[in-house]
Amino acid sequence: MEKKISKKVLTKAFHNWYYGHLTCFSQEHMQTFGYLCSMLPIIEELYDKKEDQARSIKTYTAFFNTEPQLGSVIVGMTAGLEEARANGADDVDDETINGLRAGLMGPIAGIGDSLVVGTVIPILLGIAMGMSTGGSPLGAIFYIVVWNLFAYFGMKFLYFKGYELGGKAVDFLVGPQGEALRESITMLGGIVIGAVAASWVSIKTAFTMTATGAKEPFLNLQKTLDGVYPGFLTAAFILLCWYLLSKKKLSPIKVMLLLVVIAFLGVLVGFFNPGLTY
Numbered sequence: 001m002e003k004k005i006s007k008k009v010l011t012k013a014f015h016n017w018y019y020g021h022l023t024c025f026s027q028e029h030m031q032t033f034g035y036l037c038s039m040l041p042i043i044e045e046l047y048d049k050k051e052d053q054a055r056s057i058k059t060y061t062a063f064f065n066t067e068p069q070l071g072s073v074i075v076g077m078t079a080g081l082e083e084a085r086a087n088g089a090d091d092v093d094d095e096t097i098n099g100l101r102a103g104l105m106g107p108i109a110g111i112g113d114s115l116v117v118g119t120v121i122p123i124l125l126g127i128a129m130g131m132s133t134g135g136s137p138l139g140a141i142f143y144i145v146v147w148n149l150f151a152y153f154g155m156k157f158l159y160f161k162g163y164e165l166g167g168k169a170v171d172f173l174v175g176p177q178g179e180a181l182r183e184s185i186t187m188l189g190g191i192v193i194g195a196v197a198a199s200w201v202s203i204k205t206a207f208t209m210t211a212t213g214a215k216e217p218f219l220n221l222q223k224t225l226d227g228v229y230p231g232f233l234t235a236a237f238i239l240l241c242w243y244l245l246s247k248k249k250l251s252p253i254k255v256m257l258l259l260v261v262i263a264f265l266g267v268l269v270g271f272f273n274p275g276l277t278y
Contacts, residue, residue, distance in 0.1 A: 003086045005079065005163075009045045013038050014159045017075050018152065021068045028252045030065030035075065042079050046086040056082065059094045066105035067112025072155040074104050076162025110195075120150070194238075203233040206273030 021034035039060050047053045059082075066074060078097050085092040124143055132139030205225075208217035225232045244250045244258070266272035 003046050003083065005042055005045060005083050009041050010079065010160065010163060012041045013079060014072070014076075014156055016041065017068075017072060017159070018155055021071075027256065030063065031068065031071075032061065032064050035064045036060050038075055039079070039082065042082060046083060056085075059097055062098050062102070064101060064105060066109040067116060069116050069151055069155050070112030070158065071105065071108050073158040073162035073165075074101050074108060076159040077101075077104075077165055080163045080165065121147070124150075197238045198231065198234070201234050201237065203237045205233060205271055207271050 017034060017038035020037045021031050023037055024033040025031070036057065039057065043053050043056045047056060060078075078101055081092050081097050081100070085097075124147055128139035128143035130139070131142055205222050207221040209219040210217040229235075241255055241259075244255050245252065250258075263272060267274060
């Protein structure tokens with residue numbers, strides 16, 4: 001008998017994601033626990049045996065982080081894939097599910113941050129501030145009501161559409177076209193991450209060398225680097241973080257602590273200048 005996730009359970013799973021996507025949020029896990037909370041009722045309905053439930057829930061312990069409103073479509077898609085796996089789809093395994101969500105979360109975050117955070121929210125806030133002229137509470141009420149309605153029904157629509165797509169797209173996802181799609185999405189995710197890093201990360205050095213008795217330094221390392229390779233220190237910083245996380249398998253917490261130590265020592269010896277005045 002074919003297993004089917006009931007609408008009641010799907011709705012409960014969506015509510016778990018809507019209310020709990022930032023549950024136990026940390027730099028190391030981000031939205032992982034919210035994802036687990038969302039998938040739990042689905043797995044409990046699809047699998048009767050505890051060992052099967054434990055095996056399936058481990059799939060969703062991998063790191064996950066995306067823009068939560070638009071990212072609802074990813075959660076819905078993996079619900080559909082989990083249903084297909086429960087019905088004996090041999091080609092749908094941990095790698096397929098995690099590859100799909102890992103490949104999508106970067107591009108979806110880039111689109112969602114631009115669309116929701118960079119467009120919708122500023123527009124709603126602009127309208128709300130106009131309505132608040134003279135101290136009227138209508139602006140705050142408008143924003144709270146409209147934003148929550150937009151977020152809830154938009155996320156619900158995307159979640160259920162993702163679920164439908166997840167169930168219908170199994171054959172596509174495990175075929176040659178699906179492999180090409182996953183590679184394309186992964187490449188797009190890398191481009192988005194690179195663009196974000198280049199836009200928001202800026203590492204510069206204050207290191208200079210001045211000859212005895214001279215007023216001007218004969219070497220300004222930052223200007224020299226900018227003349228040869230603009231953004232070299234930023235690129236080196238990003239590559240170092242990637243190397244430590246990917247190759248050395250260090251946790252994000254350890255990497256951040258290491259960066260704090262590097263920054264502290266760099267300021268201490270004068271290599272970095274935070275520009276602070278006391």
